[in-house]
Amino acid sequence: MTQHRVVVVGAGFGGLFATRALRRVPAQVTLINPTTYHLFEPLLYQVATGILSEGEVAPPIREIFRARRNLDIQLGWVTDVRPDVKEVIATGLDGKERRVPYDSLIVAAGAQNSYFGNDGFAEHAPSLKSIDDALEVRGRIFHAFEMAELADDPVERRRWLTFAIVGAGPTGVELAGQIAELAQRALKGQYRHLPETRVVLLDAVDRVLPAFDHQLSEKASRTLAKLKIDVRLGTRVVDVDRTGVTFAGGERLDAYTKIWAAGVMAPGLAGRLAEATGARTDRAGRIVVEPDLTVPGHPEIFVVGDMAAQNLPGVAQVAMQGGRHAARVIAGRLTGKPVAAPFKYFDKGNMATISRFSAVANVGQLHLSGLLGWLSWLGVHLFYLIGFKNKVSTLMHWTVSFLGRGRSERIATTQQINARNALHHLSADDQHRAVGVVQQLQNGRSE
């Protein structure tokens, strides 16, 4: 009899921790992921603001599982699931389609960014869900400071120095706080017009960090106010274009740099899995699962993390614990030691860091804020950061960025600048010339 085959879809927190937990299970595990790396999403905003390098938040999967025996890592993108023949269909990095058979399946494809049907916004307001996003946002932020330096027209300069962030959840709040820190501290003395910088944090809801306890939202608001961040709640964004955003009611905000941290939705795979299994999905397109995280009628298929409809926040902890749970249930079945089936989430709490030395966190009944909250934030993120290398270099970069005031990871590629210029950040005429400049740069000239 051949060995039990487990296929894990996605190397995010859910898939990674499921794969880890399958280490000593008598099964052949296949992990399928479109990128070579696991992404530590909670720190993407630090890549975007020049604190960390992309490598520090994206450890290579092959390095994480280097010594692993029963694991096969396949680079590809899962397009469909066939529960009838127990296969997943994956398109490899080489463009070839492959059928991967499974006995047990763990689907952890996470969530993707949602512009609530206005995908056209993406061109002007990138989100922060991938390494590419983070490097693009980084490029736009530092590009804006440089362009403001060159602008003679005060109106233009104001547009370059106004940063609009849509969405006041953890990502939006952390991003706003870091951009304010850049202007008020980290880049101090490096540009003439920095003091004119305005950071505007927008959300349709009535408080920041809605997923958090009210008390902590209050504390967060006060910290944001201290950083002179213009927080506009109950404000719905109805349009995003090259020069700014438009609110319901017609009010405009001029800003060349817009970042979208508003909504997420289930990836396309969720819909296809629902079709194939007859499972129901919720409004966000997530799969409605059984208490043990399996798909109704398919005890061999688990859905964990952001792809599963649970009354739980879309945070790393939920995915990690869900992934581990699925692995334990499978292990229990194989070793004849069944596991208590229903998945119970142990809430270790939420946290968000607003500026250096200041974060908010609720750990169970405990509410932390200010320095204490920040220290716990520091500890938790270091603890969960995968890989010794990343822990060490991240701690080093944090020391430099928080105690000192440098931002050592500020690089934008000319490829990005080129793409940005093509996005009409410039008049067609200037654009033409600028693209010329950039092409010169790409030829390696430094004239």
Added chain:
Amino acid sequence: MTQHRVVVVGAGFGGLFATRALRRVPAQVTLINPTTYHLFEPLLYQVATGILSEGEVAPPIREIFRARRNLDIQLGWVTDVRPDVKEVIATGLDGKERRVPYDSLIVAAGAQNSYFGNDGFAEHAPSLKSIDDALEVRGRIFHAFEMAELADDPVERRRWLTFAIVGAGPTGVELAGQIAELAQRALKGQYRHLPETRVVLLDAVDRVLPAFDHQLSEKASRTLAKLKIDVRLGTRVVDVDRTGVTFAGGERLDAYTKIWAAGVMAPGLAGRLAEATGARTDRAGRIVVEPDLTVPGHPEIFVVGDMAAQNLPGVAQVAMQGGRHAARVIAGRLTGKPVAAPFKYFDKGNMATISRFSAVANVGQLHLSGLLGWLSWLGVHLFYLIGFKNKVSTLMHWTVSFLGRGRSERIATTQQINARNALHHLSADDQHRAVGVVQQLQNGRSE
């Protein structure tokens, strides 16, 4: 009477050290550079092989000169010089053309990559002169290992696992050494087919590191042999295409990954400066300067570093010392304390690192190799690396990479993968599908 105006063109080693040396000079300094950062070119190959992050070899100019009083930094690309009216013409990042007046001018625009007239090679064999180059080469190297993993056809796999490096100077030798280390040590156990990796180092000349002492070339060859690197000297490359390179005589080498480390030439600005001043240029297009590095007939215009035709190697030290010399001469004129005019280069020696713990260096009469050479290489590069932050994080990454065996900076963006696929690394058909995959990724999905 207004203050003396010094314009420095380029923030490479020449321009950076000239600007530094002008710190206490009673003059208004304007530094014009197309990128926001100074590039530590000697370590680009480590960015390309996953050891260092781009931020570590590219400190922001504004941070280097943060506290500086008499300095204005302009982001732009100098297109022309007008000695008659004492102005340089620069196209800014915003595409606008600006005229910048000078009393003294230091031109340090460096060198650009040369394909000896075959610019078509660039598409298939990127060079290693910019951050974009380094990230592109990094992407291609790690992409190749992944594609080899997916390839069923042994011929395809062999093409993916063959790396052809054209040019056996320091860059080529160091790159070859590091790719060999990746396959033999750093990535060990992470891919099934690593042992099939072949690194081929090509050059038309008859020895490696031709700029070095013969004895050291010998030692270098032996180290390359130990690393099983296939060194082919006296081999002229006449064509580079998608699947490999062709040599004079018609012999072929199949390799999907090609890197061009062969030649450099003066940037376009050199030609325009020569035209405007009537200066002569050498075969590489470099300006023939007076012994004091000024342009004949123009004592107010200095040309330093790779742009000047001197019988000196194109290394950082020559540019640094040249830049400092120009600054001293200008300072001397302004303070009435003339400086001994002729530029004398103090040769601190050459060095190249071939693999961890093994480098070759000649310091004056002294020849070092092996561990001793490597330690001196380590010290010198740390010493000259700009910025405390970069020294610390680089040392940390070196410790991890050389003592441990990790490569923590392996990220390629999907933007790059997309571009690469478009370069026909795949059949038109597979390409179409692969680009689809990549677009899904760019939408932030991780299915």
